[in-house]
Amino acid sequence: MRVxxxxxxxxxxxxxDGAYLLPADKTREDALLGIARDCIHEGGAAWLxxxxxxxxxxxxxxxxxxxxxxxxxxxxxxxxxxxRSLAALGPAELARLQRxxxxxxxxxxxxDFFPSDASVEAEVALDELAKRIQSVLSPDEPKEIDARIPxxxxxxxxxxxxxxxxxxxxxxxxxxxxxxRFIDPQATFVWLSQPAExxxxxxxxxxxxxxxxxxxxxxxxxxxxxxxxxxxxxxxVRLAALVHHLDVGGEPVPEAAGFEAVMTGAxxxxxxxxxxxxxxxxxxxxxxxxxxxxxxxxxx
Numbered sequence: 001m002r003v004x005x006x007x008x009x010x011x012x013x014x015x016x017d018g019a020y021l022l023p024a025d026k027t028r029e030d031a032l033l034g035i036a037r038d039c040i041h042e043g044g045a046a047w048l049x050x051x052x053x054x055x056x057x058x059x060x061x062x063x064x065x066x067x068x069x070x071x072x073x074x075x076x077x078x079x080x081x082x083x084r085s086l087a088a089l090g091p092a093e094l095a096r097l098q099r100x101x102x103x104x105x106x107x108x109x110x111x112d113f114f115p116s117d118a119s120v121e122a123e124v125a126l127d128e129l130a131k132r133i134q135s136v137l138s139p140d141e142p143k144e145i146d147a148r149i150p151x152x153x154x155x156x157x158x159x160x161x162x163x164x165x166x167x168x169x170x171x172x173x174x175x176x177x178x179x180x181r182f183i184d185p186q187a188t189f190v191w192l193s194q195p196a197e198x199x200x201x202x203x204x205x206x207x208x209x210x211x212x213x214x215x216x217x218x219x220x221x222x223x224x225x226x227x228x229x230x231x232x233x234x235x236x237v238r239l240a241a242l243v244h245h246l247d248v249g250g251e252p253v254p255e256a257a258g259f260e261a262v263m264t265g266a267x268x269x270x271x272x273x274x275x276x277x278x279x280x281x282x283x284x285x286x287x288x289x290x291x292x293x294x295x296x297x298x299x300x
Contacts, residue, residue: 006035011111013065023113068112072122075104079129086136092264098133130249137169142207144214149226159186161202166191168273170263171247172206175220176277177284183228191273219247235291
């Protein structure tokens, strides 16, 4: 059973009982050799051989064995069922669900050796579900706009009053931290129940119609970075990738899960947004220093 599970996890397809096929790859070959050694160690037998199809028809038939369309269809059915219960889940449960959905998808994609339209369609469906989860977590999440981001002088934005939606979440808390640390150290903040409550002369961020919001594929944190010429700071760029991933999805960042867990717990524990910003600012300070010191991982 252990061997069978290991072969299944690698993406092997059964040709017959005890005979499995897997596309050639050095990493997969090493994994199969490890399984073979386990079989022999337990008193069994195992052979690893290379095989080549002798015709185009054979190759197409072999590739057909690895069609993951049904796996993606099963995922999409499970996502459809999950979407019906979103309104009944709390922030922590929604965060766990979102991580599980992404893990399930990545597990199938890792063994989808010959991707088809089913993979693309599933990823689009997952992104849509992630947006619905975010809309429950943060119902007034801004819609992206297509606009040019002007370059601004920080000297003209000192001592300002800034405002965003109350009950801070990832992009808002990170943007408020960015404003305090890198743009306007004398900033004061107003937390709005509704964006329409924005006082005259106050700078809004991270809501529709705000001075700083989602522009193109940038979240508000990234828009602020671009506006105030902060994109040359490698540590901030890495932090922006974390915020982007947690706010709208995209390339995973190893530190994201930990930040999200702390944010979820702090949000549940603290009703006051000033206290929430203070607590999360300490973590963002530490992450910034971590990104300054830690080597860049592959893919970041």
